[in-house]
Amino acid sequence: MVHTFKMFDKYIALDVNSGCVHDMDKLSYDIINFLNVKNFAPTSSEAKFKLIDDLKYDYDRGEISDALADIAELYENGMLWAKDDFEIASNLKENAPVKAMCLHVSHDCNLRCKYCFADEGKYHTEKRELMTAETGKRAMDYLVEHSGHRRNLEVDFFGGEPLMNFEVVKEVVEYARELEKKHNKVFRFTVTTNGILLDEKKLEYINENMSNIVLSIDGRKEVNDRMRYRADGSGSYDKIVPIFQKVAESRNQDNYYVRGTFTRENLDFSKDVIHLADLGFKQISIEPVVCGEETDYSLREEDLPKIFNEYESLVKEYVKRIKEGNGFNFFHFMIDLEEGPCIIKRLSGCGCGCEYLAVAPNGDVYPCHQFVGSEEYKMGSLYDSNGLNKELRSTFEKCNVYTKPDCDSCFAKFFCSGGCIANACLINGDMNKPHKLSCEMMKKRVECSLYAKAALAD
DSSP states (O other): OEEEEEETTEEEEEETTTOOEEEEOHHHHHHHHHHHHHTOOTTOHHHHHHHHHHHTTTSOHHHHHHHHHHHHHHHHTTSSSOOOOOGGGTTTTTTOOOOEEEEEOEEOOSBOOTTOTTTTTTTTSSSOEEOOHHHHHHHHHHHHHTOTTOOEEEEEEESSOGGGGHHHHHHHHHHHHHHHHHHTOEEEEEEEEOSTTOOHHHHHHHHHHOSEEEEEOOSSHHHHHHHSBBTTSOBSHHHHHHHHHHHHHHTTTOSEEEEEEEOGGGSOTHHHHHHHHHTTOSEEEEEEOOOOTTSTTOOOGGGHHHHHHHHHHHHHHHHHHHHTTOOOEEGGGOOOSSSOOOHHHHHHTTOBTTTEEEEOTTSEEESSGGGTTOGGGOOEETTOTTOSOHHHHHHHHHOSGGGOGGGTTOTTHHHHTTSOHHHIIIIISOTTSOOHHHHHHHHHHHHHHHHHHHHHHO
8 A cells, every 4th residue: 555645845655564655756656646546566567558648748758667667666675565464463462461551649630621531630430539559559569460571661640630649659659669679670650740739849759760751731821721720710821831841951851741632722733832842842742632522622524624734834834943953843743764663563552451551549440541430441450359351451452453444544554553442432432443533633644744754854
C-alpha cells in the first residue's frame, strides 16, 4: 500500500509496509497515483505503455520513462508497494510481562474541568478517596512480581490530582527504590499534575526522583479558564503559568510536557499551541477531546475541515520556527522514521490490559486509566488471591491492527497502532472498532508529521 498526498510545496508518498517516505517531484507523484488507481506494478510493460499514453500531454516521453524506471527500482528494493509480513508478530503480546502502571493515588481533584473523563476526579464513584501507602506499595510489589525479565519499569502517578496525596507518592517512590536493589529493577516515575499545589519543595523532590512530569494547561488564558477552573469557578491560568515555566527551566526544557485538550470551543487550537510556545515551553502536546456528541464542547465530523486546516497552519509555523532556531516539539508531529517503535509496538499500541495496567485507590485493577471506574472492565484487585481476570486480559492481548477491519486499508495504522483502545470501547463499545473521528485526525497528523520531516530535510 502506498499513500500519496500534497501539502504546500511537497509531493509525498508513504510506503505503508516498509515505512519508507519519498519526497518527490510532481511527475513521480502523478505516476504513483496512476499506478495506484490502475493497480499496475511499475515493472509492467503494460503500465509503461498506458502511463505514457495517459501523461503524454503533461510530460515528455523520456521524462516519464526515466521516472518510471526509478520508481520500478524502488519497488524491486521493497521501498514501494512492499509486502505486509507483519501479521506473524501480531500475537506476541500473549503472556507478556507487565512493564508499566498508572497509579491513581488520588480520586479527588482541586479543579472541576468541564471535559474531565474522570468525572472531576471521582471516576464515577460515590466518594472521593486517596490511595493509602499500603496499597501503593502493594502495587509496586505486584508490578515487580509480574514484570518477568523486564528490568525497566514505568509508573505514572495520576489522579484526580496526585499532589493532593504527595506524602504517599513519596512513600511509594522510596519503597520502589528498595525493590530496585532487591530485584535488579529500574523504576522510571512520571507525575501528571494540574500545578495548583506544585511548590518549590515538591518540585525539588520531583526533579530528583521523577524522569518526567506532565503539566496540564489548555493554552490561552480564556481557553484554559473556560474549561479548567476551581470548585469556586475561578480560573487556574494565572496560578499555574509561572509555576510551569519554572518547571520547564528547572528541567532544562526537557523531560516534561505541557499537555492540553482542545474542544469545539477552541477549534483554533493552533493558536493555543503557539501561545504555549511563546510562553517559552519547548515540549507541547494538545489533544482533541474524546466524548459523546451530547455535550456542547464535543468535536463533530463537520468540524474536521477546520481541524485539518489548524494542523496544517500549525505544522507550517512549526517548521518555520525550527528553521529559525526557535523551535519546539509538538507531540503529534514527532515521528521517528529511522529508529521508531519496534513492529510489535506498532501493531499493538500501548499494551493496555496486559503490559500496562491502572490501579485505583482501593487496589482495583483496570486495563488503563481511562477504564477506571467502569465495572465492565475491572480486571480484579491487587488483594485478590485469584489474580486478574485471565479472559479479559486475553481479550486485550489479542487486540492489534489486524483485528480491526477499519485498519486494513488505513495508511496510518502502523503509526497509531489502531488507535486508542479505551476510546474505541467507551465510544463504540468494541475495542476492535476505532473511534472514527480520532482516526481522521490521526491521519491528518501523520501527513503533517511527514511533511515536517521532508521540509526540515531541505
